[in-house]
Amino acid sequence: MEFEPRVFRRVVTGNNAEGRSGVLFDSATPNQTRRGTGSVFNEFWTFEEAPAIISGTADGSDRPVSVSPPDRGAHFRIVESPCENDMPDVDAQEAHASMTAFALTGVTEHRTDGPHWNMHRTATVDYGFVVDEDRVLVLEDSEVLLHKGDVVIQLGTWHSWSNRTDGNGSMAYVMIGGELPD
Helix, strand or coil, X not given: CCCCCCCCEEEEEEECCCCCEEEEEEEECCEEEEXXXXXXXXXXXXXXXXXXXXXXXXXXXXXCCCCCCCCECEEEEEEEECCHHHCCCCCHHHHHHHHXXXXXXXXXXXXXXXXXXXXXXXXXXXXXXXXXXXXXXXECCCEEEECCCCEEEEECCCEEEECCCCXXXXXXXXXXECCCCC
């Protein structure tokens, strides 16, 4: 049974033609995508390059969802994941196909021989914040239990996330394009 993702509110502010600040967008989650891996991506904003253009009225979420941000850009998303015990058995090949389908920008790699069925890495610096429910960060050589309010900074590492709680869990991410080591 699929879980029902939350509806988040997004408020984007900017400056009008006279230079006065105001609200550009105030709406429910603008870009929500259920992935084949069981999780839901809630995309809030993406920019192509840094420094980012911070003028105009273009909506930074009005674009196809990609696992990675643009190579020289960044995105902000909240990922919601069901408890793994509530998920149907996930086939590693199907997870790989899902990851590939969402790899529209940046570098995303997936592997099927890791300690978790969803081992992947992106060419990014990721700032991850645990919004609710504990999360287990699965690395190649260890696991790290993270609690609500904890922050993890990932530098292009092979990893996966596991929700071993009884509820649906959410994490917020700022992902910034980078380069993987040789």
